[in-house]
Amino acid sequence: MKLITCEGVSKQYGTKAALSNINLSLDTGAPIALVGPNGAGKTTLFSLLCGFIHPSSGEISILGEKPGSQKLQNVVTALPQDASLDPNFTIVSQLTFFGKLQGMNGKQAKQEALRVLELVDLSASALMLPKSLSHGMSKRVSIAQALMGSPKLVLLDEPTAGLDPANAKKIRQIVKDLSATTTFVISSHNLEELEKLCDQVLYLEQGQLQQSVSMKADAETAFLTLTMQQSDIALLSDKVRSMPNIINVKVSDDEQIIIEHHFDTSFNLETALLALFSEHGWQYKAIMKGRSLEETLFSS
């Protein structure tokens, strides 16, 4: 069964169309990225999926159920952009309380609270009050809350916004570790982060779904991104264009070129490139299979 389907979903706030005619069909599996400029409608889409608000028209179904229905309680959870904790209660007591709201008895709720704190590496902070936590730790507590009851779908709105690189990395690791059993949909402006985590990317703009792209390599064509440091980029591009199996060569800036090519087991493009660099004395910084999410979304 499909994880999420949206058929002709629109959402109006008064005269403002926040989402227009969204059609989507998503399966469980690797994390899914939701990208778009400010005001594109990402939070509105999350709120619809959670059942906090309803579409003005169209149909949404999550695992065959309407968002917000009783059957989806504990199955779909969300980390809102502005998640906040009650300053007066310890972390473990707040999570235990959420567990009870989900229908667990006191003992089960406490056990579940301790389990999710362990998942986010905060067992040692269970008895702390929110004010003693750093921003990164608070964010992890909110993620722990979203993981209570082992949901199937977790919506994360900007999970690493404002975090230092070490804490952001911890959150990415939590998502990676749990991806086998939980599908995450992650809204973020950090394309590099989404690139590391997600296989599929949804791009919203002005309330419309502009693109849905897969980051997985295509079976027949592939991309290779070369970042050079000392080379003649124009000559390099010309030389690459004349190699076998090349579909397109794009100079993306004065250091980088993106090569689109056919797969061919009888010709090793990387080896040919290294020979070319050696012949001309060119230095490279990186040879990356694939292309960046930024390039995928915004190249024309």
Ligand SMILES: Nc1ncnc2c1ncn2[C@@H]1O[C@H](COP(=O)(O)OP(=O)(O)OP(=O)(O)O)[C@@H](O)[C@H]1O
């Ligand atoms: N409650 C509301 N009433 C009226 N307009 C709203 C409301 N909520 C959102 N909007 C408008 O709907 C559009 C989509 O907003 P939304 O918050 O979903 O975008 P977003 O992609 O999450 O933006 P950001 O990246 O800035 O968080 C925006 O133009 C916003 O101003």
